[in-house]
Amino acid sequence: MRKKLNKRANYKYILKVAQEPREIMTKKRKKSSRRKRSIKRLIFKAIAGLTITAIAALAIYMVFLSYRIDKRFAGRLWDIPSKVYSDTTLLYKGQQINRALFIEKLTRLGYRETSRSAGRQGEMQISARGITIKLHEFHSPMYNQESLPVQIQLQENQVAAITNLDTGKPMALLELEPEELMQYYGPDRERRRLLSIRKLPPHVAYAVLAAEDSHFYKHPGVSFKGVLRAFVVNLRAGGIRQGGSTITQQLAKNYFLTPERTYSRKLKELLIALILEQKFDKSDILEIYMNDIYFGQEGSVAISGMGEAARFYFGKDASELSVAEAATLAGLIRGPNLYSPYKNPDKCLKRRNAVLLAMNQENWLKTDEFKAAMLKPMKPVGYTTSGRQAAYFMDYLTDQLTEFYSLQALSSEGLSIYTNIDTQAQAAAEKALERGLSRLEAANPRLKKSDPGKQLQGVIVVMQPKTGYIIAMAGGRDYGVSQFNRVALAMRQPGSAFKPFVYLTALDSHTPVSKLSNIPKTFMIDGKPWEPKNFNENTASEVTLREAFAESQNIATINLAFSVGLEHIADTADAFHLPIKKPPYPAMALGAMEITPLMLARAYCAFAADGLLPFPLTIRDVVDDTGKVLESRHAHIERLISPAKAYIMSDLMRSVVDIGTARSLKYQGINWPVAGKTGTTNDSRDAWFVGYTPDILALVWVGFDNGDSIKATGSVAALPIWADLMKMLPQYVSGEWFAVPAGVVTRTICTDSGMLANINCCPKTTEEIFLSETAPTQNCEQHSCFSPFKTILEGVKKIAPIF
Amino acid sequence: MPQFFKSILAGCFLLLLTGCVFEKPALRQPRSIQPEVTIQALPQSAQPTEAPPAPKAPTPRAIASLELSKQAQSLIEAGKPDEAIRYLERAVNLHPGSGENYYYLAEAWLLKGNYSQAVEYNTLAASHFKDESEWIKRITSQKKLINRISKN
Numbered sequence A: 001m002r003k004k005l006n007k008r009a010n011y012k013y014i015l016k017v018a019q020e021p022r023e024i025m026t027k028k029r030k031k032s033s034r035r036k037r038s039i040k041r042l043i044f045k046a047i048a049g050l051t052i053t054a055i056a057a058l059a060i061y062m063v064f065l066s067y068r069i070d071k072r073f074a075g076r077l078w079d080i081p082s083k084v085y086s087d088t089t090l091l092y093k094g095q096q097i098n099r100a101l102f103i104e105k106l107t108r109l110g111y112r113e114t115s116r117s118a119g120r121q122g123e124m125q126i127s128a129r130g131i132t133i134k135l136h137e138f139h140s141p142m143y144n145q146e147s148l149p150v151q152i153q154l155q156e157n158q159v160a161a162i163t164n165l166d167t168g169k170p171m172a173l174l175e176l177e178p179e180e181l182m183q184y185y186g187p188d189r190e191r192r193r194l195l196s197i198r199k200l201p202p203h204v205a206y207a208v209l210a211a212e213d214s215h216f217y218k219h220p221g222v223s224f225k226g227v228l229r230a231f232v233v234n235l236r237a238g239g240i241r242q243g244g245s246t247i248t249q250q251l252a253k254n255y256f257l258t259p260e261r262t263y264s265r266k267l268k269e270l271l272i273a274l275i276l277e278q279k280f281d282k283s284d285i286l287e288i289y290m291n292d293i294y295f296g297q298e299g300s301v302a303i304s305g306m307g308e309a310a311r312f313y314f315g316k317d318a319s320e321l322s323v324a325e326a327a328t329l330a331g332l333i334r335g336p337n338l339y340s341p342y343k344n345p346d347k348c349l350k351r352r353n354a355v356l357l358a359m360n361q362e363n364w365l366k367t368d369e370f371k372a373a374m375l376k377p378m379k380p381v382g383y384t385t386s387g388r389q390a391a392y393f394m395d396y397l398t399d400q401l402t403e404f405y406s407l408q409a410l411s412s413e414g415l416s417i418y419t420n421i422d423t424q425a426q427a428a429a430e431k432a433l434e435r436g437l438s439r440l441e442a443a444n445p446r447l448k449k450s451d452p453g454k455q456l457q458g459v460i461v462v463m464q465p466k467t468g469y470i471i472a473m474a475g476g477r478d479y480g481v482s483q484f485n486r487v488a489l490a491m492r493q494p495g496s497a498f499k500p501f502v503y504l505t506a507l508d509s510h511t512p513v514s515k516l517s518n519i520p521k522t523f524m525i526d527g528k529p530w531e532p533k534n535f536n537e538n539t540a541s542e543v544t545l546r547e548a549f550a551e552s553q554n555i556a557t558i559n560l561a562f563s564v565g566l567e568h569i570a571d572t573a574d575a576f577h578l579p580i581k582k583p584p585y586p587a588m589a590l591g592a593m594e595i596t597p598l599m600l601a602r603a604y605c606a607f608a609a610d611g612l613l614p615f616p617l618t619i620r621d622v623v624d625d626t627g628k629v630l631e632s633r634h635a636h637i638e639r640l641i642s643p644a645k646a647y648i649m650s651d652l653m654r655s656v657v658d659i660g661t662a663r664s665l666k667y668q669g670i671n672w673p674v675a676g677k678t679g680t681t682n683d684s685r686d687a688w689f690v691g692y693t694p695d696i697l698a699l700v701w702v703g704f705d706n707g708d709s710i711k712a713t714g715s716v717a718a719l720p721i722w723a724d725l726m727k728m729l730p731q732y733v734s735g736e737w738f739a740v741p742a743g744v745v746t747r748t749i750c751t752d753s754g755m756l757a758n759i760n761c762c763p764k765t766t767e768e769i770f771l772s773e774t775a776p777t778q779n780c781e782q783h784s785c786f787s788p789f790k791t792i793l794e795g796v797k798k799i800a801p802i803f
Numbered sequence B: 001m002p003q004f005f006k007s008i009l010a011g012c013f014l015l016l017l018t019g020c021v022f023e024k025p026a027l028r029q030p031r032s033i034q035p036e037v038t039i040q041a042l043p044q045s046a047q048p049t050e051a052p053p054a055p056k057a058p059t060p061r062a063i064a065s066l067e068l069s070k071q072a073q074s075l076i077e078a079g080k081p082d083e084a085i086r087y088l089e090r091a092v093n094l095h096p097g098s099g100e101n102y103y104y105l106a107e108a109w110l111l112k113g114n115y116s117q118a119v120e121y122n123t124l125a126a127s128h129f130k131d132e133s134e135w136i137k138r139i140t141s142q143k144k145l146i147n148r149i150s151k152n
Helices: A002-074 A099-108 A202-212 A224-237 A247-256 A263-279 A282-292 A306-314 A323-332 A345-361 A367-375 A391-401 A407-412 A423-443 A495-506 A545-550 A554-564 A566-575 A586-590 A597-608 A643-658 A663-668 A719-727 A788-799 B002-021 B060-077 B081-094 B099-112 B115-128 B133-151
Strands: A082-085 A089-092 A123-126 A130-134 A149-155 A158-164 A173-176 A180-184 A190-192 A294-298 A301-304 A416-419 A457-464 A469-474 A515-517 A523-525 A528-530 A542-544 A612-614 A619-623 A629-632 A637-639 A675-680 A686-692 A697-703 A744-750 A765-771
Touching: A002 A247, A002 A263, A082 A407, A089 A158, A089 B060, A099 A130, A099 A423, A173 B060, A180 A391, A180 A407, A190 A306, A202 A247, A202 A282, A202 A323, A202 A345, A247 A263, A247 A282, A263 A282, A282 A306, A294 A306, A294 A323, A301 A306, A306 A323, A323 A345, A323 A367, A345 A367, A391 A416, A391 A469, A391 A619, A423 A457, A423 A469, A423 A697, A423 A719, A457 A597, A457 A719, A495 A545, A495 A554, A495 A566, A495 A586, A495 A597, A495 A643, A495 A675, A495 A686, A515 A545, A515 A554, A523 A586, A542 A545, A545 A554, A545 A643, A554 A566, A554 A586, A566 A586, A597 A612, A597 A643, A597 A675, A597 A686, A597 A697, A629 B081, A637 B115, A643 A663, A643 A675, A643 A686, A643 A744, A643 A765, A663 A719, A675 A719, A686 A719, A697 A719, B060 B081, B060 B099, B081 B099, B099 B115, B099 B133, B115 B133
Parallel strands: A082 A416, A190 A301
Antiparallel strands: A082 A180, A089 A173, A123 A130, A130 A149, A149 A158, A294 A301, A416 A619, A457 A469, A457 A697, A515 A542, A523 A528, A612 A637, A619 A629, A675 A686, A686 A697, A744 A765
């Protein structure tokens, strides 16, 4: 029974055991499939999670990129260097011109000589009879010039006529555009001229599209066909060889990315391109691209944007580009140096023709236009990488500008700064200075120094006295060697060039015929004896004020200074903005103080400007990049002395030139009335000449920076430079003298007594001018003569005035 | 007696001659003063009644200066003093002896509201027109106007 039971149990067990693997298997299977499902779910969840995360991350990244784009495009897109311009150039019938300097000026303005008639903007034809110019178009808030063909007829060096060749009518005035002198570059040193795509002829944009992205208006910022093609090429090459970039991608790359070639950078580029297309119009993207792209190099300066490229390669505005020129520039984008018309004209021509062909194939250029453009020769305008013009003036200007604008603003805000500089006067000043200093060195080899930093130096500053316009400034011999602007910064002793302020002070109590003691005296200065001497021996015990001034007599001047009062002279100097140490000292009367050449030139302007002291003006207008005038500066005048005193001083200074220390001027070709004063300091450390007419004033200083003697006087060292300068500037010479103002009277004087001459009695008489309040009223007592007939006649006159 | 009168007459004649024996005064070379070139036609009332000496032809600089001055006058009328001053300063630089430019500079500065500069230029204009009554009238009334406006 137990066995039966055991058997049954065994059976059950066996059955159970037999059945168990099946269940186990089924369970295991179920378990396994559940596990698989859960893994799958897990994987799916992971993938889904990752995808969602990736999408979220991408979305966040795109929001970030979008923010970056907004931020970048909200502000100024480019740093536009501010430009400094010269004054415009005025031409009129009858004007004397320096032909050579004038043609140099036209060349600097970008006018190119042509053998045929000047038909294209910026061309000029020079002949013996004159110059025909097709003017550049130029627009500024103060000055607008249309592109006119004009003929300037010349007779010798005089403008005989100016004719508008469009109308055939004579022009009373012709004003040539200002000359660009300098740009305030930022660290990138880029030149850029912004253009508006709406103002361009369609062929310019089509040329760019044909050269860079013919499907620009069809793709959404990314050309997937192009990307695929580039991918295949790169796969084969085993690295990145091709970008397949659209114009939008190029823009994305230029603005937001570094230039390295990696897949991650490429991905960013695609994303940015897609965002850009969502945010901006196609035409806006194209305009930004055309303004941004690099077009080559002018020396160390990058030419950026099609507007600047049009000016650099073809000397014209982008709106005036022909089809062939537009295709040339578009072709440059792929390789500005490789296809440069200046460096590789053959390659440039082939590339241009390829672009023209692409334009034709895209139906953007008719076949006849295409054929005509293909035949056009490729003629770039040419350029000269000239050095900085008026470099010292530019430094002086920058010092003034940076009081109002930071250097960062000047290098980025695209301001236009118009100045009073006349580039012809500037060129003449630089030439005259260099020639004069070389001449001095040749005459006295001891002045020549082997170390360029220690060489003989000089300055010239030229002003228009009535307005204070600084029209030329040479602050040294060579800016490359020394950037120290001596005109504005060098504190030098003026020597006798200070004397006009002594004599001016004396005019209240003295007249040109006043007798001054010329007897040497010894003065005790700080317990030490000081005895001034005359440069030229003059043994006369007395000299007239006019003679003393003309001959620059030191002894008479010192005696006069003591007679007038040193305090009064110091007050005069103070009024003229000449710094004098207080208390005043006797040597001050002989110019023993330190002032800058500009201070002295400005002070002399008052004599030439009816007694009004002008402010020295460099800046005329500052205009922002939208054409808004930010600043306008006008002549500012300050009354210092009466027109009568100014006239007398000019007349005294004319004597310096006629009969005094500057009389050699007339042997140097200066045959028109000039007022001037020489100056030489102790041991000939400084040589000065300041000369002026009603139209122009120029100051010349010569010396060594370290104060070594130049072994020459002002009349030998500085005066010939002044004469050379003036002969180069006939347009500033009218030959006129000052009109006699109210308050000046002319009297006939006995030269012996300085009193009113007794006509027919005084042996030597002269005409002299006086301030009306100090004119002599007494007749000469030395030469009263008895004439009975005259006495009778005068007696009769008293009785019967009719006689 | 007739002999006596003859002697007296002869004596008088000799006395008269004494004036001729003195040396003629040696004059210092007078400054060649250019007559002021006034180009703008003055009103009929200002024209001299007697035949004036032939006027000196204006210099090319004076003509160019006048052209600029005319343009400046239009700008003053158009209420653009800054542009007018720009033209007038160039006109002054070309022909500093023209009082007309100073008159219009005073006008432009007055328009700008800078009375001190207006007064300076008015004074300068007066010193250049000391012999021309019509201009003196205009300058005087300008001066009054500047004074009146500056006081208000």
